[in-house]
Amino acid sequence: MTFRMPRLPRPEVPRIRPPEFKGRLHDARTATSVGRWLGVAFAVCFVTGLVSHYLQQPPGWLADDLPARPVWGYWLTQGLHVATGLAAIVLLLVKLWAVYPRLFAWPPVTSVRHALERLSVAVLVAAAVFELLTGLLNIAEWYPWPFSFVPVHFAVAWVVTGSILLHIAVKAPEIMAHWSKRSAGALALPAEDGADRRSLLLGMGAAVGVVTLTTAGQAFPPLKALDLLAPRHPDHGPQGLPVNRTAAAAGVSAEGLGEWRLEVAGPRPYTLTLDALRAMARARARLPIACVEGWTVQADWGGVRVRDLVERAGGRPGRDAVRVTSLEVSGAYRVMEMGTEYVDDPLTLLALTLNGQPLTLDHGFPARIIAPNRPGVLQTKWVHRLEVL
Incomplete structure (x- = not known):
């Protein structure tokens, strides 16, 4: 006679499901609306950053041709560089809020093209966050890293710019479908989201305005009375x-x-x-x-x-x-x-x-x-x- 142990039932393994996002405005229309302004901010930062870099470290063939006029040229370009960089921090946070549920999309990769697209987005986000964070710390003159700020900041600026251009090229059909209220993709979204989207964009604009008004006074004297958040005040010092x-x-x-x-x-x-x-x-x-x-x-x-x-x-x-x-x-x-x-x-x-x-x-x-x-x-x-x- 053979004795057999009774077979115990297998415990149920809970199925891992990706998180569900039920919040509104995590959509392509909102991302496109914010992305327009973020793209402009990064473009201004990139162009003015090139001016600053080549004035500081001109290549030999350019050194004798750098213009000494207008006398306020660097004042204007560097003031714009810092002001738009600070504004871009707000814009990037809103942009990431609008798109972050897609990071948890399931399955994470569906094809080679999709994998490359997600990799390009990861590079874009990482480079943009790095660029804005190091720029912010440079304004405060705090350098908690072992590398030289100027060459690394300059190099990563090219990575950010290239990543943005690649992202626009890949997402061009979707961007055009949600570019305006009358675009095909925008018309397909719930009409009741329009008011909430306007409120979000108005709040974003107000935040950008507050950041700009309370920091730009360090470069633009008419605003110096509002210079509350900038690390320097133009009248303070020997x-x-x-x-x-x-x-x-x-x-x-x-x-x-x-x-x-x-x-x-x-x-x-x-x-x-x-x-x-x-x-x-x-x-x-x-x-x-x-x-x-x-x-x-x-x-x-x-x-x-x-x-x-x-x-x-x-x-x-x-x-x-x-x-x-x-x-x-x-x-x-x-x-x-x-x-x-x-x-x-x-x-x-x-x-x-x-x-x-x-x-x-x-x-x-x-x-x-x-x-x-x-x-x-x-x-x-x-x-x-x-x-x-």
Whole structure:
């Protein structure tokens, strides 16, 4: 006789089902409406970012042709870059809210084409979030990463732009079907969603407006009274100007300037004491100092024209570039080069005064560069050497 154990019933394994999203407005019409504005914001950021990058790090063939006019050129482009970048954070969050249920669509991949499409979307989202997050932290001058911000931010900008263009190409039929209220796809959506969609878009516009109004004052003086969320206020700092890099951070001290001399290297090299420099023909210029972090301040600068110093050293204004060296101990912009357009411009000064007063140490005493249409990081402080190239 054989004894058999009774067979126990198999436990039921719960079937894993993808989450269900019953919220309204997670649809193509909403995504397209938000995507239009997000695309414009990214386009402005990309173009103005190119301007900023090539003004800071021009290739050799472009260095002598960078324009020194209009004097407010960099002020405008970098102000727009930062303002649209901050607005794009709001727009991207709304866009992701509108489309995120599709991330949980089941099955996750239906074909090779679908897999490539989802991969391209993943690259687009990751690159866009990275670009906006690192840009935001750069405005606050906080760098919690091991890489250099400028080249990586520039490289990822191309990835974002390429991903957007690829996404538009892949989704073109769906985008056109939901482009306007009268498009075929939009007409197929529930009519009652229209009011809610308008409310969502109005709320998004209001949020963008609040972010812009409370940050743009750091670059546009008429709005400075509303400058509540920006990390810089244009009127705060020594001599009424903000300072990003102090003398202490640069390793420059008043004690170390006791024997300061300006060296000018060229066919006829010479050196000048501060008193001798002050005795030269003086010039004045009212120029903005515009920082890559987005703040800008207009100021009155006084000093000696760089082209006069170059000409005295045997250089040829309008034909020779200049290399400027700072007393900074270290730093990515300790040595800076100016192309011929800047050297020849009468508004490009080796500045000695700011708003009628001698420069403070944090603003570059005893001498600094100030030039039109130039990023603030290239307005070199604590200058001790000019070299005619």
